[in-house]
Amino acid sequence: MADDSRRDEPEVTERGVSRVHEDPSAPVADAFAEVAEEQLEAPGLEPEQEILTLNMGPHHPATHGVLRLVVTLQGERVIDLKPIVGYVHTGIEKSCEDKSYWKVIPFVERMDYLAYFFNIEAFCGCVERLLELEIPPRAQYLRVIHMELNRIHSHLVGLGTTALDLGAISMFWYCFRERDQILDMFEMSGGQRMHTRYFQVGGVFEDIPVGFEQKLRQFCAVMPSRLDQYEALLDRNEIFLRRTKDVGVVSRERLLELGVTGPLLRAAGEPWDLRKSPGYLSYGDFDFKIPVGTVGDGYDRYRVRIAEMRESVRIIQQAIDGLPEGPWIADDRKYVLPPRDELSTSMEALIHHFKLVTEGFRVPPGELYYSVEGPRGELGCFVLADGSSKPARVHFRDAAFVNLQAFRDMCVGGLIADLIQNLGMLDPNLGGIDR
Amino acid sequence: MPDAPGLELIAQGIDDGRTGTIIETSVEHGAATLIIDPEGVLHALRWLRDTEGQGYRFLSSLHAADYLPHTPRFAVHYELLCRERVERIHVKALLEDPAAGNRSNGVAQTPGTPGSEAEDAPGDAGLPSIDSCVSLFPTAEFQEREAYDFFGIVFRGHPDLRRILMPEDYVGWPLRRDFPIGGEPVLFTHNEIETPRWFE
Numbered sequence: 001m002a003d004d005s006r007r008d009e010p011e012v013t014e015r016g017v018s019r020v021h022e023d024p025s026a027p028v029a030d031a032f033a034e035v036a037e038e039q040l041e042a043p044g045l046e047p048e049q050e051i052l053t054l055n056m057g058p059h060h061p062a063t064h065g066v067l068r069l070v071v072t073l074q075g076e077r078v079i080d081l082k083p084i085v086g087y088v089h090t091g092i093e094k095s096c097e098d099k100s101y102w103k104v105i106p107f108v109e110r111m112d113y114l115a116y117f118f119n120i121e122a123f124c125g126c127v128e129r130l131l132e133l134e135i136p137p138r139a140q141y142l143r144v145i146h147m148e149l150n151r152i153h154s155h156l157v158g159l160g161t162t163a164l165d166l167g168a169i170s171m172f173w174y175c176f177r178e179r180d181q182i183l184d185m186f187e188m189s190g191g192q193r194m195h196t197r198y199f200q201v202g203g204v205f206e207d208i209p210v211g212f213e214q215k216l217r218q219f220c221a222v223m224p225s226r227l228d229q230y231e232a233l234l235d236r237n238e239i240f241l242r243r244t245k246d247v248g249v250v251s252r253e254r255l256l257e258l259g260v261t262g263p264l265l266r267a268a269g270e271p272w273d274l275r276k277s278p279g280y281l282s283y284g285d286f287d288f289k290i291p292v293g294t295v296g297d298g299y300d301r302y303r304v305r306i307a308e309m310r311e312s313v314r315i316i317q318q319a320i321d322g323l324p325e326g327p328w329i330a331d332d333r334k335y336v337l338p339p340r341d342e343l344s345t346s347m348e349a350l351i352h353h354f355k356l357v358t359e360g361f362r363v364p365p366g367e368l369y370y371s372v373e374g375p376r377g378e379l380g381c382f383v384l385a386d387g388s389s390k391p392a393r394v395h396f397r398d399a400a401f402v403n404l405q406a407f408r409d410m411c412v413g414g415l416i417a418d419l420i421q422n423l424g425m426l427d428p429n430l431g432g433i434d435r
Numbered sequence: 436m437p438d439a440p441g442l443e444l445i446a447q448g449i450d451d452g453r454t455g456t457i458i459e460t461s462v463e464h465g466a467a468t469l470i471i472d473p474e475g476v477l478h479a480l481r482w483l484r485d486t487e488g489q490g491y492r493f494l495s496s497l498h499a500a501d502y503l504p505h506t507p508r509f510a511v512h513y514e515l516l517c518r519e520r521v522e523r524i525h526v527k528a529l530l531e532d533p534a535a536g537n538r539s540n541g542v543a544q545t546p547g548t549p550g551s552e553a554e555d556a557p558g559d560a561g562l563p564s565i566d567s568c569v570s571l572f573p574t575a576e577f578q579e580r581e582a583y584d585f586f587g588i589v590f591r592g593h594p595d596l597r598r599i600l601m602p603e604d605y606v607g608w609p610l611r612r613d614f615p616i617g618g619e620p621v622l623f624t625h626n627e628i629e630t631p632r633w634f635e
Binding site: 085086089091093094095097098129130132256257258259260261272277278366367368369371378380382384392393395397401402404405434435 | 463464465466492493494495496498500501502512514518521523525572573574575576577578581585598599600601602609610612614616
């Protein structure tokens with residue numbers, strides 16, 4: 001089901017431990033380690049006396065949000081780590097239970113605020129399956145285009161901020177330059193730059209406007225060369241290589257045990273991508289590959305994300321070339337708002353409009369878990385419908401929330417500087433983790 | 436998902452190992468569901484994970500839900516995935532609410548209401564409980580903590596069962612259906628005098 005050609009057996013190194021001695025960028029750490037070892041051997045000193053427990057965050061620029069890490073250090077070496085989350089918990093899942101289905105969409109968008117189209121797709125897809133509502137092919141293609149743009153956008157932010165943490169500030173500006181173009185396109189189609197509420201139950205809110213296609217093609221033509229530029233900046237950058245190579249390696253089996261999905265798992269050599277699973281939007285129509293890494297270190301994670309952006313550009317190009325004509329939203333008046341022009345002529349349309357806007361549509365009792373491949377991995381949504389116009393339970397399985405469990409395995413035994421790199425390559429989004 | 440006969444075979448296989456584990460099977464909206472006895476959850480999950488030809492080795496999601504006013508009230512959902520065949524199976528363990536009848540559990544308490552300490556008593560008496568599956572699927576650790584945090588479902592044998600998203604000293608189980616929305620007094624400077632014992 002996937003591209004196996006690049007897949008080698010991953011070499012699992014001792015989580016950066018052996019690396020330190022050959023790394024000239026960490027002489028201080030070596031000195032500390034030696035001192036620590038000497039002191040440990042000295043009589044009358046307990047090992048606990050060398051251990052320092054440090055609180056990183058919640059307000060720390062390198063934690064990409066409000067993540068608190070309780071780190072236990074011996075010298076500069078991390079010997080234990082506990083992530084503590086919940087600082088931006090806003091009870092979105094609870095709030096959703098008090099909103100009719102179409103009003104839930106703006107809430108769930110704001111969970112993982114870098115992957116908003118994926119959040120809506122998970123929710124809308126779930127409700128559509130509960131309603132057994134078919135969405136037209138044009139809507140599927142438009143969803144694919146927006147989700148892939150969103151994936152590029154999310155990877156760009158992740159890459160830019162990670163590179164910033166590693167000392168490459170220019171990457172940040174370049175990444176945000178391309179991100180801005182994507183946001184411009186979202187503004188054209190949905191009216192807002194972020195949290196556009198563009199996807200609806202049944203399709204998309206509106207057809208893409210005039211000029212969108214041209215701008216999209218322009219972007220697709222430029223983006224690969226921009227990616228070349230990023231690679232020219234980072235691929236053989238000595239600082240970047242030393243900070244990322246062989247750091248934070250976790251074996252593929254352990255990642256699978258911990259439920260890690262997305263680029264982290266693919267970097268470890270596992271070609272697992274839900275986009276290749278059958279019947280998920282119209283991804284079957286497109287020719288794309290699943291990039292995988294070999295070692296699973298920070299460098300592979302970076303390479304996988306860059307390669308994914310290239311594949312996303314290819315998907316967008318194919319989708320815009322093959323964009324089918326036709327309606328962009330399902331024609332079921334029980335669930336979908338009638339066209340605006342019908343309201344002044346058709347009594348029935350007016351009634352439907354009134355019912356949909358005031359009460360919202362009702363979903364027959366049932367429950368379903370539906371998942372999409374988000375930029376951070378499997379983004380799942382569970383909706384429990386009790387027959388009313390409000391969901392009885394909305395649960396999001398956020399990929400970053402589950403992936404964060406692997407963070408301890410990545411960091412223990414490494415240096416505290418590697419912790420920053422690992423966190424950047426983990427690419428968590430605290431809005432999604434805390435919901 | 437496995438088709439309907441396949442699902443029956445799975446149910447039969449699980450039930451052979453421990454009679455009475457499977458309560459019901461259903462196929463709805465393209466998802467196969469096994470409703471199981473909560474006491475047999477580890478048996479069912481282990482069977483699905485380790486049996487030759489099944490291979491549901493990936494737990495993609497674990498979440499809880501509150502079905503008030505139905506009984507049994509709670510359910511823990513396990514979304515298992517076989518990555519080789521890209522097949523999902525949904526396992527649902529229904530849990531009775533031991534505190535049914537003497538309702539005060541889970542209702543929002545204003546901070547400092549007398550008696551709130553008694554309900555937050557250690558030992559989690561009066562809470563529904565189920566075996567933790569962390570030993571089978573280490574990925575469940577955070578998700579079981581989340582279910583405990585929001586619904587007060589105790590996972591027996593969990594290595595570190597604490598609240599994860601809500602504050603540690605929080606009282607009540609916020610995602611239960613009888614927990615009111617807006618029940619949390621928000622502290623501002625203009626109401627800090629009226630909000631009783633806000634400083635505790």
